[in-house]
Amino acid sequence: MQTCARIVTCCLLAVLLLACSAGESNVAQGNRDGILHFGNGSEPQGLDPHVVTGVPESKIIDALFEGLTRKNPWTLEPEPGAAASWEFSEDRRVITFHMQPEGRWSNGDPVTAHDFVWSWRRALDPAMGNLYAYMLYPVKNAEAYATGKIDDPELLGVRALDDMTLEVTLNAPTPYFLQLMDHYSSFAVHRETVERFGKATDRFTRWTRVGNIVSNGPFQLKGWELNRRIVVERNPQYWDNDTVRLNGIVFYPTENAVSEERMFRVNQLHYTGDVPLNKIPAYRSLPNTPFVEAPYLGTYFYLLNTERPPLDDVRVRKALSMAVDREAITRNVLYGSNNPAYSITPPGTLGYQPPQLFTYDPTEARRLLAEAGYPDGDGWPGLELIYNTSESHRKIAVALQQMWKDVLNIKVTLSNQEWKVYLDSVSEMNFQVARRGWIGDYVDPNNFLDLYITEGGNNNTGFADPVYDDLILQRAPRAATQEERFALFHEAETRLMEQMPIIPIYTYASKHLVHPSVKGLPANLMDFINVKYIYLEDVPLTEFKLE
Amino acid sequence: MWRFVVGRLLQAIPVILAVITVTFFLVRIAPGGPFDSEKAVIPEVKAALEAQYRLDLPLGQQYLAYLGDLAQGELGPSFKYPGRSVNELIAAGLPATAELGAYALLVAVVLGGLAGVVASLKPNSAQDYIPMSVAMIGICMPTFLLGPLLVLLFGIHLEWLPVAGWGDIPGDKILPSLTLGAAYAAYIARLSRAGMLEVMSQDYIRTARAKGLPEWQVVTRHALRGGLIPVVAFLGPAFAGLLAGSFVVETIFQIPGLGRFYVQAAFNRDYTMILGTTVFLSTLIVLFNLLSDILAAWLNPRLRAQYGEA
Numbered sequence: 001m002q003t004c005a006r007i008v009t010c011c012l013l014a015v016l017l018l019a020c021s022a023g024e025s026n027v028a029q030g031n032r033d034g035i036l037h038f039g040n041g042s043e044p045q046g047l048d049p050h051v052v053t054g055v056p057e058s059k060i061i062d063a064l065f066e067g068l069t070r071k072n073p074w075t076l077e078p079e080p081g082a083a084a085s086w087e088f089s090e091d092r093r094v095i096t097f098h099m100q101p102e103g104r105w106s107n108g109d110p111v112t113a114h115d116f117v118w119s120w121r122r123a124l125d126p127a128m129g130n131l132y133a134y135m136l137y138p139v140k141n142a143e144a145y146a147t148g149k150i151d152d153p154e155l156l157g158v159r160a161l162d163d164m165t166l167e168v169t170l171n172a173p174t175p176y177f178l179q180l181m182d183h184y185s186s187f188a189v190h191r192e193t194v195e196r197f198g199k200a201t202d203r204f205t206r207w208t209r210v211g212n213i214v215s216n217g218p219f220q221l222k223g224w225e226l227n228r229r230i231v232v233e234r235n236p237q238y239w240d241n242d243t244v245r246l247n248g249i250v251f252y253p254t255e256n257a258v259s260e261e262r263m264f265r266v267n268q269l270h271y272t273g274d275v276p277l278n279k280i281p282a283y284r285s286l287p288n289t290p291f292v293e294a295p296y297l298g299t300y301f302y303l304l305n306t307e308r309p310p311l312d313d314v315r316v317r318k319a320l321s322m323a324v325d326r327e328a329i330t331r332n333v334l335y336g337s338n339n340p341a342y343s344i345t346p347p348g349t350l351g352y353q354p355p356q357l358f359t360y361d362p363t364e365a366r367r368l369l370a371e372a373g374y375p376d377g378d379g380w381p382g383l384e385l386i387y388n389t390s391e392s393h394r395k396i397a398v399a400l401q402q403m404w405k406d407v408l409n410i411k412v413t414l415s416n417q418e419w420k421v422y423l424d425s426v427s428e429m430n431f432q433v434a435r436r437g438w439i440g441d442y443v444d445p446n447n448f449l450d451l452y453i454t455e456g457g458n459n460n461t462g463f464a465d466p467v468y469d470d471l472i473l474q475r476a477p478r479a480a481t482q483e484e485r486f487a488l489f490h491e492a493e494t495r496l497m498e499q500m501p502i503i504p505i506y507t508y509a510s511k512h513l514v515h516p517s518v519k520g521l522p523a524n525l526m527d528f529i530n531v532k533y534i535y536l537e538d539v540p541l542t543e544f545k546l547e
Numbered sequence: 548m549w550r551f552v553v554g555r556l557l558q559a560i561p562v563i564l565a566v567i568t569v570t571f572f573l574v575r576i577a578p579g580g581p582f583d584s585e586k587a588v589i590p591e592v593k594a595a596l597e598a599q600y601r602l603d604l605p606l607g608q609q610y611l612a613y614l615g616d617l618a619q620g621e622l623g624p625s626f627k628y629p630g631r632s633v634n635e636l637i638a639a640g641l642p643a644t645a646e647l648g649a650y651a652l653l654v655a656v657v658l659g660g661l662a663g664v665v666a667s668l669k670p671n672s673a674q675d676y677i678p679m680s681v682a683m684i685g686i687c688m689p690t691f692l693l694g695p696l697l698v699l700l701f702g703i704h705l706e707w708l709p710v711a712g713w714g715d716i717p718g719d720k721i722l723p724s725l726t727l728g729a730a731y732a733a734y735i736a737r738l739s740r741a742g743m744l745e746v747m748s749q750d751y752i753r754t755a756r757a758k759g760l761p762e763w764q765v766v767t768r769h770a771l772r773g774g775l776i777p778v779v780a781f782l783g784p785a786f787a788g789l790l791a792g793s794f795v796v797e798t799i800f801q802i803p804g805l806g807r808f809y810v811q812a813a814f815n816r817d818y819t820m821i822l823g824t825t826v827f828l829s830t831l832i833v834l835f836n837l838l839s840d841i842l843a844a845w846l847n848p849r850l851r852a853q854y855g856e857a
Contacts, residue, residue: 043628051629053584129596131588147591203599203629226639227803228713255807256798262698262710263801420579420816427587437585457587 025267026250031517031536034247039254039263041273043227047208049184050123050130056273060251061184063232063531064215068097068116068166068181073530074522076443078178082111082188082216083166092173097166104237105190106220113160118200119188121153127201132185135441138174172477175485176444183441190214218244218532227253245520245535264290264513265544270536271521272513277392280335282546283513290513290544294523297349298439298508299341299448302385302400305432306501307462310381315372317500320433322358322365323407324400330506333395337511341504343497344438345448345489349525352445352486355494362407369408377409386415387435388422396505397435426460434460439508443525445489446476452496463501468492516542552841559833566829567617567822571610574813574821581626581816600626600819613822622823627815633823640805643713647723647802648789654728655785659735660778664766666736667743667774678736685733694726694799711801723800727793731785735778743774776846783839787832 026037041056049061068086069078083097103111120139123130124146133146140157144150157169170177180186191200193214198205206212213221218238223231233248234241254260257274264272275283275291283291310316326340339347343354358364366376374380385401387393394416401412412433417425425431438458440447449472450456454464471492479485510527520533582588582596597603601612616623622633662678669675701722702710709719746752747770755769756762794806805824812820844850 045628046630048630053586126591126595129592129599131582131584131586131592133592134589147589204624204632205630208630225803226636227807252801254801256801258695259711259799259801262703263712265703266706266710268709268711268716419814420577420583422579423583423585424579427583457589 025541027267027270027515027517028541030250030270031538034245034536036246036249036518036534036536037268037270038249038251039260039269039272039274040230040251041253042255043253044230047213047221048203049187049189050119050128050132051203052184053131056251056253058184059529060230060232061187062182062217062529063219063249064213064217064221065184065187065189066217066238067183067187069178070182070530070532071179071526071528073520073524073528073533076179076524076526076528078181081182082116083181086178093170095168095170095177096161097168099164099166100239101164102239103216104239105214105216106235106237107190107193107214108237109190109192109214110163111188111216112163113166114163115188115191116166117158117160118191120158120186121156122189122194122200123185124156125153125201129201129203130185132183135180135183135185138170138172138177138180140169140171174477175482176442176446179442179444188216190216219249222248229253240532243532245533246531249531261513264515265546267515267541269513270515270518275511275513277335279546280337280511283544286544286546288516288542290515291511292514292523293337293509293511294527295339295346295348295525296439296508296510296527297346297443297525298437299344299346300338300396300435300437300505300508301341301344302503302505303426303431303434303436303461304501304503305429305434305462306499307429308432310372310374310383311432313372314499315368316374317503318358319365319369319372319408320404321500321503322361322368323404324503324505325360325403326505327360328403329396329399333392333399334506338506338509341507343493343504344451344502345445345493346440346507346525349440349443349445350482352489354445355490355497357494357497365407369410374408374410377411380410383410383412383432384415385412385433385435386417386422386425386431388419389416393435400505429460429462433503436460436502437508440526445486445493446472449489449492449496452501461501463496463499465495465499468495471495551844552837555837555840559830559837562833563826563829567614567826568610570822570825571613572606574816574818575606577816579816581818583816600624617826622826623819625812625817625820627812627817627820633819636808636820637805637823637827640803640808643802644790644793644797644804644806647713647720647727647793647796647804648786650720650724651728651731651789651793652782652786654724655731655735656778656782658728659732660739660775662732662736663739663741663778664743664771664774667740667747668762668766670744675740679740682733682736685729685736688729690726690730690795691799693729694722694796697722697726698799711799713800713802713804719800723796723802726799727789727796731789734781734785738777738781739775742777743770746770746774749773772846776843779846780839780843782842783835783837784832787828787835790831791828 030037040059044057044060045052045054047061049065066081068081068083070081072079082100082103084100086095086097088095099111099113105111120136122128124133124136124142126146126148137143141150141155145156159167161167194200194207197207210221210224218235219232220235222233230251231248234244254273257276260272261276261279263269283289304311304317306312330336330338330340342356345354347353385397387397397414401414404410404412426434438448451458452463453469453472471488476485476488479488514521517537517539519535519537521529582593601609625631625633625636662682666675666678698710701708708722709716712719752765752770755765793804794810797804797806809824812824
């Protein structure tokens with residue numbers, strides 16, 4: 001028995017020793033071999049650019065594919081992608097793209113204008129069920145085709161003049177159109193490959209699997225282990241392969257930000273998709289901190305149901321909004337990593353500054369509430385605030401509940417709902433106050449302001465103003481200059497905030513942990529990463545000791 | 548014995564059918580659908596999607612179609628992961644989960660059994676109280692607390708073991724197995740202590756002692772077999788529970804297992820995936836219960852006689 005126990009002990013020790021000699025970390029190995037280890041949030045739904053939606057998907061698809069343009073990560077200006085150059089017609093409604101002469105798919109086939117024509121038809125085909133089809137709506141007849149009003153794809157405003165020339169006709173001049181060209185819904189897919197595995201619009205095929213997929217981006221798919229990792233390697237056929245500096249990227253589905261942060265701390269990741277809120281102060285205080293934060297094109301706000309009392313009274317809506325001390329929230333709840341918001345459009349989108357019609361003003365808030373018939377909260381019928389279950393949403397809701405109690409002496413009840421239940425409540429307008437966030441798909445005030453057109457799919461407040469609709473839908477697109485256009489947006493946004501169908505709370509910030517060895521990955525407003533420019537410097541590994 | 552096994556298998560069919568039916572209709576009653584997203588979905592797009600997944604058919608017809616597919620072993624396409632079938636997703640998640648479950652069970656049996664036996668040898672002494680108090684703490688301590696604590700200690704402060712991963716770095720399977728196994732080890736400790744105490748007071752143990760056998764031989768040769776019967780009865784459901792309940796541990800340690808898919812499926816209203824995993828796991832639970840009954844019968848002659856007569 002004793003010998004037996006000894007043997008067991010020895011074995012256990014051996015296992016432990018083996019475990020301890022864990023070897024080189026991912027980061028050390030990656031820095032040597034040019035492989036980036038990237039925390040990517042969650043397992044992607046898939047890799048078909050016309051099927052998926054979501055940020056983790058976009059990061060991988062951006063590495064594998066390339067649209068007509070690709071944003072410069074420092075300036076966010078479009079740079080040549082699958083198209084080498086482009087020019088606009090006089091009225092700015094027709095764009096002619098000239099394809100990269102050396103553009104190749106990963107199997108060596110040339111990337112042609114026909115690829116884009118076929119792919120855009122696929123992206124817009126109603127049978128495809130593409131949730132992002134609307135990104136191509138500025139193209140002539142795209143909306144009619146995608147909603148089944150016309151069924152002749154020849155009528156779409158996209159055609160190949162020859163192999164190397166693509167002509168796109170728009171409904172109206174669209175200043176942000178080139179930005180949409182590096183959104184994955186406008187990417188080209190390889191027709192022969194797609195059709196080899198099924199119908200063009202079939203969602204269930206295996207064409208995106210390792211060994212099947214053919215792509216045209218700087219990287220190609222090498223490995224895909226579900227819920228474990230996706231590995232991409234350099235695509236030697238890529239036209240700008242000389243610029244690409246990484247040899248590969250490993251994407252990890254790091255759903256749990258807390259575990260992700262621990263992996264980063266022991267050098268298993270170069271980059272995290274998120275940072276747990278309560279770790280921010282500790283990381284900030286590190287010398288040479290890996291914590292990177294930057295304004296992000298998104299606004300966090302509450303929707304007000306203007307069709308239900310007491311919120312059908314604009315004075316009540318304003319009183320609620322003015323009673324919110326946004327500075328206190330960003331400072332105390334969010335650890336100073338976000339900026340207070342007073343309007344729907346985040347400040348500084350292409351130089352556009354949204355109006356600020358109000359500030360934190362308890363006195364005025366109380367006066368407005370009294371005027372609406374609830375002096376010092378007397379006769380207040382009660383109000384319910386819903387949010388989707390999450391600790392950070394709860395903290396903010398509790399803070400606002402308290403502020404409304406302190407300033408207006410009114411009672412607001414909180415109710416958290418599971419994600420899909422919450423989505424259902426919001427889209428059915430089955431709420432009084434509901435949490436909401438909106439992240440821009442492209443840098444332009446239009447992306448935020450067109451939410452509130454009458455009966456808009458994402459309006460969800462009951463706000464309806466024909467003048468507003470006219471400004472956003474008719475007058476702004478026809479504006480001759482950007483200044484004029486922004487002035488019209490400003491006018492519209494002022495009308496919106498005078499009616500206060502939403503309570504803006506803060507503008508988003510992107511937060512990441514980035515290992516000091518990672519270069520060429522600048523923070524920007526879109527949290528956009530251009531994998532072409534990333535490289536790894538062999539710096540000595542640091543230990544991140546948090547206190 | 549065979550009649551017992553076949554009988555139990557036949558009983559399982561209505562059970563699993565009931566599970567399918569209840570799950571099928573429950574997930575559809577839940578508010579929100581698989582295609583709802585934060586951004587409004589164009590009605591035409593939604594209609595096209597629903598047609599691709601047969602959601603445009605009347606509910607009864609969908610149910611029958613699902614049963615038809617199931618009879619052929621097809622669990623249908625996933626809603627959340629277009630291009631992947633539920634069969635494929637389960638096949639992808641199962642190995643990691645099963646391996647984790649097996650290691651956790653091993654941890655549970657070795658640690659729990661040892662603690663229980665040791666405790667039972669000197670009841671109501673320090674040798675009893677200490678392991679049993681630890682076991683009580685083990686039962687009370689949820690995995691979402693124990694996991695991060697172990698990671699902090701062994702992964703971050705001592706830097707002995709990896710903090711996450713599965714099969715990537717040597718040793719990364721140790722902490723998840725310990726975390727998942729701990730609560731079960733605690734149960735097994737209590738079960739085996741109780742079982743051993745009962746057996747140790749039996750006449751045949753007295754006889755064994757009277758023969759002059761050293762105490763450790765009394766325990767290993769005579770007492771263990773009888774004393775561990777309650778543990779064996781617990782193993783089947785425990786292993787099924789480990790498979791179905793490993794979600795938290797899989798999330799903490801980033802393990803590519805079935806549990807994560809299962810819970811995500813519920814959040815995403817991935818109807819086919821919820822149904823597929825439920826059917827799969829309930830079948831497993833039924834099977835493992837049966838297995839542990841058979842094993843218990845093999846260990847316990849009295850039960851064997853009873854099944855033989857039945």
